[in-house]
Amino acid sequence: MTDAVALTNDVWHRAFLIRAFEQRLLKLFSEGKLFGTVHTCIGQEFTGLAVAAHLADGDLIFSNHRCHGHYLARTGDVEGLMAEVMGRAAGICGGRGGSQHICAHGVFSNGIQGGTVPIAAGLALALRLRRTGGIAVVFIGDGTLGEGALYETLNIASKWSLPLLVVLENNRYAQSTSQAETLAGEIGLRPQAFGIDYFEGDTWHPERLTEIAGAAVRRVRGAGVPAFLKIDTYRLMAHSKGDDNRAASEVNHHWEIDPMAGFAREFPEKAERFLQEAEEAVTGAVEGALESPFASVDIGYEETARPICWNKTAIEGKERVVSRIYQALRDAMASDERVFLLGEDIEGPYGGAFKVTKDLSQLHPGRVRNTPISEGAITGISNGLALAGMRPVCEIMFGDFLTLAADQLINHASKFRWMYNDQTSIPVVIRTPMGGRRGYGATHSQSLEKHFLGLPGTIVLATHARYDPYLLYRELFDSVDCPVLVIENKTQYGEFVTHCTAEGFWCEHSDEAFPTTRIRAAGKPDVTIVCYGGMLTEAEKALDALFDRHEILAEVICPAQIYPLRLAAIVDSARVSGRVVVVEEGQGFCGFGSEVAASLCETLADPPKIRRLYAAPNPIPCCKPAEAMCLPDAEAIVNACVEICRQ
């Protein structure tokens, strides 16, 4: 095939630089100077180069574990990348991310295949909303064709017309498994099934490939639609260091047809010069990196306790919880154009499964989007939006479905800021209702939040009806720029937000950013009930029964922020009462109650008596009377308090 476009010397120079870089990494690794592993792109250098040739300022790349070539093709930053791979403070992520997790100059990467794709789609969406004319490129491997998140994203990207270019480096092997074993059907038919334009090329014809990549980029940028570019290629070295089980004859053959080897045969002096310059640059980078100290970690656990001030809660008006949440979203959307809502069935007039979003889509057209049923993709897109500076609010219809978004929460959203050395913030809000007592059964009634507690870098809030959820959301939008999971409660949506509580008791809230609510009466409490969210309703009922039937004066401590958990309010109360009953609606093992109990035992020289209440250890039955037996309620709280007071 005649090569219509001749590649410039710069491109070849860069190709040699990439290869020298990767080869040096292998050498450094064998000398024991690297940590973990490296996934070298030797043989695939032109995939990144072909695409980078057509990218403009403002275009973004999201790559994967084999990202060095893409980064160097786009930026040429050998020093920063070498220092990063060597774990040094001078690295582009301060040495924290290492080889697979990079972030600099508009190039990101993460080590989870599949999960990267919706994030890139989120970047693309942000670029389109901002009308920058920019595009987002995501590099995947043929192994990624196994991950569902890819297809969820192709679907949404096509439907929403996102300027996303998916570049598939088809080297026909996923680690040790050949494509023949795992791939059904044809690669090209996949994007086309979603109506996405499909382009093909290979790295053995780098000039042709560059031309094809240009066409793909122009398509995405010009029409504002996604495109899919498959690049056939071959990695000449192992998946990572030494694990290569491919036939030697096959590997050798590809060394022979390697385009850079061809270039060296055709232009030996140039090749020699490029190689030497590349080696020098890489050597310089290594020496520079060695002078830099290793990445350091400032291990901060919880903040030191500071005394709590309590204010009496006085709530005017009488609106339901759902209305207050709606109002908070509405006001946030009105005052901040970066706020963007996505979720299933949230557009008006339907307005959401629990009618939270109501008419917001009509008030702010284009900023409230119904999504397909793709929790992984919509959370990933939210992450991408947040990464690009938007303030997305993602609704997961039922808290039970949060499991489908777990990868995005745990492996992406919560990690980006720290992993990327504080270069980014991820102000993503994921809201979801948890809780049973409606007879919805095992997969629509759970309280799964405990599985998402304790992700460093995130905040988990739980709304209730004794402190205005509007204020929680407003604080969130005003002051927080890390991922926040907001646990709402299905049955509490209909409750009135009010400070009125059991007779003789009153509500107070602390002076924390997300206040803890305390429901107390005059006199020393005999027992402290700790709960959050939906359980506050039951705990409040227990106050009456405990006083009237058992002459026990209890006090409820209900934090709005359940992670990170601030102990001060609980400790203050526990010190006085000496008895703590912690109640959660979810499963108890390693749950919220365990955390409170462990923290109290560690913190207090003389820990109080503690009892935990939680759901029965079986799935929640659909039949409401049976369901009631499985979930802790006011009676259970009363019994636990009576028991603990008797000890």
Added chain:
Amino acid sequence: MRGDLPPVTQPLVVTIPQETVNDDSVRILSWKFAVGVTVSEGDLLCEVETSKAVMEIHAPGSGVLDYRAAAGESVPVGSVICEILPHGFSRAPDAVVAEKTEPISETDASALPPARLTPLAARICRELGIDPASFARGTMVRQNDVLRKAGKLPPEIPVAPTSQVHSAGAGERGAGSAVMPVQGVPVEWADLPRRKLLEAKILGGGQANSLQSSVTSVCRAAGLRSRMAGLGIGPTGVGALVIFEAGRMLRQYPAFNALHDRGRIGQYGEVNIGWAVDGGLGLVVPVIRQADTRSLREIASEMDSHLDKYVEGKLAPADLVGGTFTVTDLSGEGVSFFHPLISQGQSAILGIGSETDSGGETFHLTLAFDHQIAEGRLAARFVRELAQRVEAHGSKLILAECAVCKREASEVKSGGDYLLRSEFPAGFVCTRCIGGRA
């Protein structure tokens, strides 16, 4: 005179005054009348147990008796034991002048809701004629608050907020954890008197298990060993003799064949005496069951068989359980005084020490005992009597005979007499002969 005075026209309340500072509650032993019965002034209403003594409560007036606490229940000192009501008394509250409420603050008083009473508190208010509105607004009122207001409870000592509050673990029993009696032996439980509980509290500050004390008596039984050998009782002779005598004495001194548990004394129904063996293969305590019924030879032979098994390592668990009293003999070790430790499930242990003096071998019998169920004087009597009995075996008294009638000592004894030392005729004379009875 009783019954002459007119019946009461107002309810008369009877409380237990603060008689002793050591008591914060007293126990009602028995009511002499049922609720609703008409009693006369001076009638004995009930008996109440304090730590000092049992008190009698007499009716302060004539009328209908009413009380809430049942026999066996404890009531706080100062609280109402019972009331004498006029006939036909209905519990409608009298008009009581409401106490002036103290506002929390000038501005907040009216903003606060009225005091909330528990149903029980409200009922007591009605019964005692207290207006619920007399409680400060915004407060939470429980029965003790009402009783306190009525002066029927001591005022609450405010607890500093930072102090830890632990609910008192003490139940109706005395303090301490459960003590397990020895298996396979009948035990009869009885409550210890309050006097004894208080004594234990004073002495030991409420410690569980045993309060050990010991008394020692010197036993001059020269020639005891040779005497035993002469009877064909081997090296275990002295121990066997002590076990033989102690076994019989424990029937007279049951306090040392019992155990203490949380204010109760458990009397064992058998006398099984364990004896400590440590021949260099480890300390074991094989048990001689029903030692009080076994003869000296039987006891000695069983001890021999224990030793054989011990040496061969064939002592079975069955040999080692069921002991209600223990004897530990270190007299052969050249030990005189020592303080043996009481075994689990028992309340006393006897240690035998000895020293060789100019007159021959002297034994020291040391009884260690649990002061929660016995005391020094009792222990002293036990150990003194035991010493005397052992001495009796050691002296030639056993081998003696009456110089006059020539009856051997055992025969004299079974005849209801005994031998006395005599100068003339030399040796011994039985009391029958002295008395002139032939």
